[in-house]
Amino acid sequence: MRFSRLARGATAPIALITALTASGQAMAADELSGANTAWILTSTALVLFMTLPGLALFYGGLVRARNVLSVLMHCVAVACLASVAWLIIVYSLAFGDGGGMNAYIGGTGKAFLAGIGPDTLSGSIPETVFFMFQMTFAIITPALIVGAFPERMRFSGVLLFSLLWLILVYAPACHWVWGGGWLAEMGVMDFAGGIVVHTTAGVSALVLVMVLGPRRGFPREIRPPHSPGMTVTGACMLWVGWYGFNAGSALAADGAAGMAMVVTHISAAVASLVWAVIEWARFGKPSVIGIVTGTIAGLAAITPASGFVGPLGAVVIGLLAGIICQWFTGLIKQTLKIDDSLDVFAVHGVGGILGTLLAAVFAVESLGGQGLAEGVTMGGQFVTQVIGVVAVAVLSAVATWIIAKIVAVTVGLRVSEEEEIDGLDISAHGERGYDLT
Amino acid sequence: MRFSRLARGATAPIALITALTASGQAMAADELSGANTAWILTSTALVLFMTLPGLALFYGGLVRARNVLSVLMHCVAVACLASVAWLIIVYSLAFGDGGGMNAYIGGTGKAFLAGIGPDTLSGSIPETVFFMFQMTFAIITPALIVGAFPERMRFSGVLLFSLLWLILVYAPACHWVWGGGWLAEMGVMDFAGGIVVHTTAGVSALVLVMVLGPRRGFPREIRPPHSPGMTVTGACMLWVGWYGFNAGSALAADGAAGMAMVVTHISAAVASLVWAVIEWARFGKPSVIGIVTGTIAGLAAITPASGFVGPLGAVVIGLLAGIICQWFTGLIKQTLKIDDSLDVFAVHGVGGILGTLLAAVFAVESLGGQGLAEGVTMGGQFVTQVIGVVAVAVLSAVATWIIAKIVAVTVGLRVSEEEEIDGLDISAHGERGYDLT
Amino acid sequence: MRFSRLARGATAPIALITALTASGQAMAADELSGANTAWILTSTALVLFMTLPGLALFYGGLVRARNVLSVLMHCVAVACLASVAWLIIVYSLAFGDGGGMNAYIGGTGKAFLAGIGPDTLSGSIPETVFFMFQMTFAIITPALIVGAFPERMRFSGVLLFSLLWLILVYAPACHWVWGGGWLAEMGVMDFAGGIVVHTTAGVSALVLVMVLGPRRGFPREIRPPHSPGMTVTGACMLWVGWYGFNAGSALAADGAAGMAMVVTHISAAVASLVWAVIEWARFGKPSVIGIVTGTIAGLAAITPASGFVGPLGAVVIGLLAGIICQWFTGLIKQTLKIDDSLDVFAVHGVGGILGTLLAAVFAVESLGGQGLAEGVTMGGQFVTQVIGVVAVAVLSAVATWIIAKIVAVTVGLRVSEEEEIDGLDISAHGERGYDLT
Amino acid sequence: MKMIVAILQPHRLDTVREALAGVGVHGMTVSEVQGYGRQGGHKEIYRGAEYEVHFVPKVKIEAAVSDDDEDRAVEAIQNAAQTGRIGDGKIFVLDISRAVRIRTGESGEDAL
Amino acid sequence: MKMIVAILQPHRLDTVREALAGVGVHGMTVSEVQGYGRQGGHKEIYRGAEYEVHFVPKVKIEAAVSDDDEDRAVEAIQNAAQTGRIGDGKIFVLDISRAVRIRTGESGEDAL
Amino acid sequence: MKMIVAILQPHRLDTVREALAGVGVHGMTVSEVQGYGRQGGHKEIYRGAEYEVHFVPKVKIEAAVSDDDEDRAVEAIQNAAQTGRIGDGKIFVLDISRAVRIRTGESGEDAL
Ligand SMILES: Nc1ncnc2c1ncn2[C@@H]1O[C@H](COP(=O)(O)OP(=O)(O)O)[C@@H](O)[C@H]1O
């Protein structure tokens, strides 16, 4: 995010320094922009809207009717938990000054927003606003993983997993890339979270389900989505909210935000159409679940590139996202028989990685991008991107595996077969999704 | 939209020139307003939200359960298609410089956003933002027509129709009124789309269904809306999003936007109550479908007038919209037996036309309006408004008839009787809307 | 709201004067801030979104399937009615100059927005924007009361009650606290409506149902919520919209808004978790209805304090809201057997009162707050808060009782037993909520 | 054994269930159904268009009982379900030639 | 008395209802059911995964009629329900040993 | 002919369908029902208020078979549906006096 400001001859380079030094003075030195603040306050609302209720509905419609409430519960509870953890320590670990360790992890100086008041600035906006905007990212990332384990994971396990994951995976990854850590130093480009959000969530989803195991009867007895309309509603909300996610990551109300919104929208539209057309060709019918899955794939893919590329890059990224992510859904579920139930890795992970790599390509001016940083070549940047993705993927995989094992031996990962048959709504939450009598 | 700025002694008259000349210099000459940019970025999100999921849900709840997904699919697919078409050529045709032909159609100079970067301005906001804001209008307009042909139109036909319609109807109409075309020159007043959006969509809906034909068993065997709650949800989202549609059309965060929001809201509220009261009187019961239909009628009617009239105008426009649009739903469906299934013409078309004509009346200061342009009389403006409506209505009718015929002989307009009986969800998309077991 | 600006060394103290004198000059003297205007325009959309469709869905999911549409109808109709009443007289009574009576009620000078044009300012934003923002508060407050009487109140009674209530309860309460009335003079702190919105709605809900009586078969035969997912969807929308409710009440895009957003979010998250944990302990299962009820309790509780307290205050307020509001739901419904059907008093009323009192405590700098007004002690402020709550509670109770009696003897309060059995959707509105065949 | 099939007003279901329990019938199967009969349906109006709804929501209960229990059960249902309003419903009795409890394989009256 | 149970294509319900009224049968009970038979179900595909749906939506009507009405009623249903396509459904007739109208307590054919 | 009515645990439906196909029964009609019996229902709690839910979701299948197929079909259902847990359900057999295939008018066992 920061990096983007440089890449395009930052309108507020101070933002970088701020993030790097995280020093009160540096901030004080800076000046409040009401316009930028207005847009980021709005973007914060948009990104929260992505998770609540956007993602919750997107996922909720895809499961069986008897598990719909449990999915909503997971999204809401994880969001609340992430918010509290963010305040207590995660924000500080991600954006605080890590001193000697700063390359790897932030410090505890900003724990509980210590020393940060209404008048503290971060770049041209109040740090409270920056804190909130970033919080919404920390909310949606573990919530994305909810799509991997619906219909079978124990609620207490969901909570414990998410909490540890935020501290052991999200905080360091976020710090490396956006908090002035080693990847930021190396100049990795991740405008709005292809690495920090989608790679972490996607890879962790895959590893977690390998430990957790598939749903009972997978794949033969699995039922189709119980409410595609709910899923479409959620997908549309995600699309709208994504404007805040990507255009908000410009941290300003300017042309950079405008162009980020353009490419975000175009990639989503192209990926949607491509996904539908491929289904049409393969199965004779384009489905609404398919077209909105393409939307999400296109949005995830453009995310890391949204501050760097132009319309051409958006079209190509959307096109590839529609093709490759769809191919991966088949690979993971049908071929490899891994029950990443709602395709978190295939759609978000693969999309985010794809966009992170292509950002290096389509950022170059000759391809309509905003240009790479002074003296950096496409090849050089590409290597940096690969390093960024691999490093964070490894961190995510290893840490997730360890956390999963910890959860398994403590509160437990999985519900009983009987609870799974009855559905989690009744067995875990004592509620039923629909009573239309 | 542009015109409005003059009408009320434009705070940024340059905007007009910009639109008229669409010259890089003119823009460069201008200066970025972060505040205006923040509000238009927000408005863009609000207007996208109107279509996805607002309009999709509003329409989806009104059809049979077995067709709900196909309606959502139409809205999503049309939105994606319109976005891509907008980038490739439609934006340029609408807002590009048409040179000698400029009175009738824009040029291809802005095709694929050629020459437009993050720093290019359009008035006081980045042109990328103007492009996105206008795109959301180009998305919702063909999506409105979806309400005319649900439960029976072939999906490929929907796509082809929408694409041709954007190029042959929307692009010229938008250029005439907002892109510096002949109607703009003539001084027609259409603040946010009574002509460009509602007249085009409403008239085209009517003509299209005349070619397409009614649903099987219409009117006797038609079933009531399968989910009025879904329709209410969508209507509420449309109401909220309409703030961006109308107040955003001020292209600034100022008192003009504020007053536009006031009159938009008041007209919606009045029309809703009027609709419900009339139902109460006629049938003994006010329905929730009725009250929200009134909301939409009131919103459509105030749209063209929202930048020109005051509270008084808003009340009268809302009042008349509630009465006249309701009367038209009966005329079209019961009396004329035309199956404009979800009343696109009666509600949107009639509402938009009504507001376009009344804008000339209630814009005058003595009636609480913001005043007409220098030296223009109410009568004179009214004639201009009539010309604008008639010209665009004729364009819409003729072009739609031709497009419908083209679609009929190429991909085909209508599904088979068996597919219609089974419902489009299964027959066209291979999905079912609800599986609550 | 005004008061808050002083409390934290107002960035725009003029705002207070404006409200007090409501004099054209005072306003003219002031200067427009595009940034603040952009944020308040956005906040207005967010707060409307809270009611439509947020609150409507939140409540709609909690009733029986056969009454879902009537609840949506109540929310939509009340919103429309409140909007018109606001324009005609309520805004003027709340924020107009009451002359000699100003301590108790505003005047009629601003009726129908008399003398207020696009260029009229209120503080640093156009008065039209202030009017709209405040209107959304006047919409949601009577809509909150809808939760007290679902499934049995006559529709005409709902309308008449709400109209009289806005004039006799909301207008004076709003004027006392925010319009420069006696409580404002006394320095009562209510940043975004703990007194004006939640105390009035909560207390009135309780009194109204005492006159109206419980639902047939309450409590034994009452059915569980028909669609918890709808309720969760609405709760999430309320959460998102609440950003505009509280952070928008800063009337500026600055650090005060940022901090208000922080504490709002934190209180919601803490209260949600606390509510769920208590359920888990008491019943063995945490429910999704429970966690989102906690969300709303936390949001209601922080509302009056959101401009004054820091993160610490937010955590404590959220914690207590989760415990106390949950305890009150049991007290009112199970113990006292009062059928405040959707817990308006227990959740909103108790939450709002709690936060109003605690605002005095956590506003002090030593507890991380923004500080009390010059020379005011915590004890002194606390007493002021108590006076504010009691005064408004008494007003609400007495006036509501009178209004309920008036409605009872005129249009009638309650539907027939047969209509209640058939459900209000069919009996009052002639519609059915779901037809999935 | 007899299969007692009764069509009821939905809101009488709980009362009927209790009444049956009262006479020793502790099992039944319930379905939501749409009824058509004297009671007639209702009209719904959307945007001025009238929709005739011919069917009324009812619940159907099916209770298998021993021959001796038949009379008591029928009577219990009738008393518990009656409101006196048109649409109260019907009771039909059919013969069962065989009954099996799946869990245990018990058959005949032991299966009930 | 006879209980006529018929499984129909959902969109034929109204025609059948009218046909029955035509032969003097003015009461019935309708349920939504899932049918399985020759017609076979369909396949749904979500994100490339195939889901076999074996069941087809049908409606079931149950109409109790007097012995004399049986033939006329069966014939009426058959004619009204027939489309000639696989999946048109079946008619089954079972014996009713007793019928009661809950509202009045009338029994036998008067209860119908 | 016989009408076999079976109440099952919903998740056993597919197994039962296959088992019936195994013994040559290729048609049936399925309904979602609510069961009441030994198994008992469950309690739901909303905001501290308890709601007794007496009924458990079950599926009901109705399969018309020829007299000779009865035993095989009943047995197949019993084996396929059994889990040994309370709530496995019941099988009831009733007589059919007449069956018609609507599409063709065939009647008797040919109609099945
Ligand atoms: N001949 C019939 N066969 C099957 N069910 C019937 C028959 N007649 C009525 N019913 C059922 O009984 C219900 C009530 O019957 P109706 O004639 O409306 O009132 P009542 O039971 O008071 O005579 C109907 O809604 C229908 O479900």
Ligand SMILES: Nc1ncnc2c1ncn2[C@@H]1O[C@H](COP(=O)(O)OP(=O)(O)O)[C@@H](O)[C@H]1O
């Ligand atoms: N043996 C049976 N018992 C009960 N219902 C049956 C039986 N066979 C078919 N049905 C019902 O009849 C419907 C139509 O039967 P099917 O064999 O598909 O076509 P057709 O009626 O033309 O022979 C099925 O969907 C099912 O509901």
Ligand SMILES: Nc1ncnc2c1ncn2[C@@H]1O[C@H](COP(=O)(O)OP(=O)(O)O)[C@@H](O)[C@H]1O
């Ligand atoms: N007497 C009965 N008549 C009709 N259906 C019954 C009867 N008893 C039980 N059932 C059905 O069978 C289901 C299972 O019965 P239940 O007594 O709970 O367990 P089990 O079948 O193991 O004895 C019930 O849910 C109900 O649907």
